[in-house]
Amino acid sequence: MSISLSINNNLLNLKKLNLPTRYYHFNQDENYIKFLSVGEGIFPRDKINTNIKLFNSNYIFTTESATKVYPSDGNFGLNSINIELSNSNCEFLNDELILYKNSKFIELLNIKSDKNSTFFYTSILSHGRSFEIFDFTQMLARNKFTIDKELEYYENYDINGKYLKNYFQRHELNDAIFAKIYIKSKDNEYLREALFANNFVSFSYTKTKKMIIGVISSNSMHKLKQNINKVWKIYRKSLNKSEFDLGKQ
Numbered sequence: 001m002s003i004s005l006s007i008n009n010n011l012l013n014l015k016k017l018n019l020p021t022r023y024y025h026f027n028q029d030e031n032y033i034k035f036l037s038v039g040e041g042i043f044p045r046d047k048i049n050t051n052i053k054l055f056n057s058n059y060i061f062t063t064e065s066a067t068k069v070y071p072s073d074g075n076f077g078l079n080s081i082n083i084e085l086s087n088s089n090c091e092f093l094n095d096e097l098i099l100y101k102n103s104k105f106i107e108l109l110n111i112k113s114d115k116n117s118t119f120f121y122t123s124i125l126s127h128g129r130s131f132e133i134f135d136f137t138q139m140l141a142r143n144k145f146t147i148d149k150e151l152e153y154y155e156n157y158d159i160n161g162k163y164l165k166n167y168f169q170r171h172e173l174n175d176a177i178f179a180k181i182y183i184k185s186k187d188n189e190y191l192r193e194a195l196f197a198n199n200f201v202s203f204s205y206t207k208t209k210k211m212i213i214g215v216i217s218s219n220s221m222h223k224l225k226q227n228i229n230k231v232w233k234i235y236r237k238s239l240n241k242s243e244f245d246l247g248k249q
Contacts, residue, residue, distance in 0.1 A: 001037065002049035007057045007088075021048070024064075030244060032060045041068030042077035044104070050081045054088035054117075061092040062246055066126075071102040072137065080108040085117035089239065093232065093246065096124040096177070096221060099136035099161070109143040111182070119184050120235045122228055126221065127176040134165035134176070145182065145211060153182075153206040153213065175217040177224050181231060183212040191238045200231055 003023060004015035010031055017023075026032040035050065042048060052061070069077050083090060099105055113119060127133050143155035168176055181203075185191045188205065192212055195203050203214030216231070218224035233243050 001046065002051070003035070004049075004051040005033075006053045006055075007031075007059060008055045010057045010059075015051075021050075029242075030058060030060055032062075032244075032246075034062055034064050036064040037067075041070055042079065042105070043070045044072040044075035044077055046077045048077075048079045050079075052082070052090070053084045054090055055086045056088060058089045059091070060244060060246075061090070062248070063093075063095045066096045066098050067094070068098045068100065069103040069105045069136070070100050072104040074104075076104045076106045076138075076140075078106045078108065081110070083111045083119070083121075085111070085113040085119060087114065087116045089117065090119045090121075091232070091235075092119070092121045093228070094123050096126045098126050099128055099139060101128070101132045101135035103136045105136070105139045107139070107141045107143070109141075110146075111144070112146045113148075113184060115148050117184070118186060118239065119182070120232060121182045122179055122232075124177065124179045124221075124224065124228075128161075134161040134168070136161040143182075145184075145206070147184070147210050152208065152210050174219045177218050177221055179216045179224055179228050181214045181216070181228070183214075183235060184210060185212070185235060185238050187238065188212050191235065194234050194238065195231065198230065198234060200227075200234075 001021045002016060002018045003021045006013045006015050012025060020037055022036045024034040111119060128135055138160050140158045141155060145153040188209060192203055203212050206213060216224060216227050
């Protein structure tokens with residue numbers, strides 16, 4: 001299951017589309033694409049590949065709904081996203097990832113950017129269904145960010161639900177929903193100061209300060225998404241862009 005898009009000067013060219021992957025393209029105030037995988041979710045051995053190339057373009061991407069990962073007897077489900085940017089701006093806001101009991105999942109994110117491009121990318125990890133708090137088996141993530149062919153940030157982790165469940169119980173923590181935000185703006189110093197001024201203090205620079213990364217947590221998905229939208233609004237303001245409605249309320 002895969003989709004490949006090439007966008008040149010804001011003109012969309014569909015390179016590849018394998019069902020059940022689909023997409024909706026809106027061209028109103030800005031180019032906006034929603035990705036939709038027709039079906040119940042990701043099962044063991046499923047491989048979802050999304051490839052996006054932007055040249056001299058500005059696009060907003062999101063998912064239609066939460067990504068559900070189903071139980072596994074040993075095999076992983078995989079979601080791979082590859083984004084290449086040249087003199088472009090890419091804003092990609094994912095809905096939450098819901099790992100069902102006994103699920104196994106691999107996330108691969110690879111963003112290649114030149115110095116003239118900007119991006120805003122978010123991912124959300126929920127605690128699972130309300131009756132399955134951190135009951136997934138294993139999640140692996142390999143997230144790589146390259147700017148002008150130089151590695152700026154590499155994220156490599158392997159977590160299991162049992163460890164998270166025990167950690168939260170021991171420390172009596174309630175904020176078990178997490179959002180990770182990766183940003184490359186035109187002026188990272190200005191943006192970081194603006195985030196701090198709005199009480200978003202868990203944001204820091206990467207290797208050579210060409211990116212900003214941050215984590216937001218909450219016990220409410222609604223509140224978490226509200227805070228993501230606040231951060232996104234600050235990012236867009238730094239690019240002299242007005243607030244954008246994803247139409248998903």
